[in-house]
Amino acid sequence: MITYQEIYDLLRREKYNEAIQELPKNFLSEVASYFEEKKKILSKDSELFSDTLMMTKKQLENAAAMVKELFVIRERKVLNLAFVASQTGVSKRDTENLLEHEKELFDIIVKKLEENQKLIKQKLEKNEEKERKNLSIRFRESVPAFLSPEGKELGPFEAGEIANLPKEIVEILIKDGKAVLIE
Numbered sequence: 001m002i003t004y005q006e007i008y009d010l011l012r013r014e015k016y017n018e019a020i021q022e023l024p025k026n027f028l029s030e031v032a033s034y035f036e037e038k039k040k041i042l043s044k045d046s047e048l049f050s051d052t053l054m055m056t057k058k059q060l061e062n063a064a065a066m067v068k069e070l071f072v073i074r075e076r077k078v079l080n081l082a083f084v085a086s087q088t089g090v091s092k093r094d095t096e097n098l099l100e101h102e103k104e105l106f107d108i109i110v111k112k113l114e115e116n117q118k119l120i121k122q123k124l125e126k127n128e129e130k131e132r133k134n135l136s137i138r139f140r141e142s143v144p145a146f147l148s149p150e151g152k153e154l155g156p157f158e159a160g161e162i163a164n165l166p167k168e169i170v171e172i173l174i175k176d177g178k179a180v181l182i183e
Helices: 004-016 027-043 050-088 100-133 167-175
Strands: 134-139 162-166 179-181
Touching: 004 027, 004 050, 027 050, 050 100, 100 179, 162 167, 167 179
Parallel strands: none
Antiparallel strands: 134 162, 134 179
16 A cells, blocks of 8 residues: 555655656555545544544645645646647657556547647638639729629729739739739
């Protein structure tokens, strides 16, 4: 069974090392057994002196706080590792010290980050594609309003006015000498 000192040492190691530290194989079950044992001692209060009872109660409270802090630190490390993995990839040794539930969390976060990056890339490419379909021109002369191929009214435009119009329309206006392309 795990001891109070071991819990303290594990927290200290996790806190002062950048990488996720290895925990004993059955860490969670050992901690649960430790808590259960301390609670049994506290429930038999008639058999113990009050000083021993108070010390046991304080140890239980401190151990619970240390375990909570240990997993908060580990979760932060999992988040950071997932972020790096989604950007650059990850090696097997980077995740070898994760507990089973931490590996699941890691995989879910990496998957969501990659989906988000893919979505952003798609939206940016759509915008670039849309921008490439339109070209900027400066009108050389006034042009009355006209309809786009989609049936949308465009114009009227005055000489010197700048507009961002679909490529097909721009080609016609330039060919007719009514506008010049802006690079």
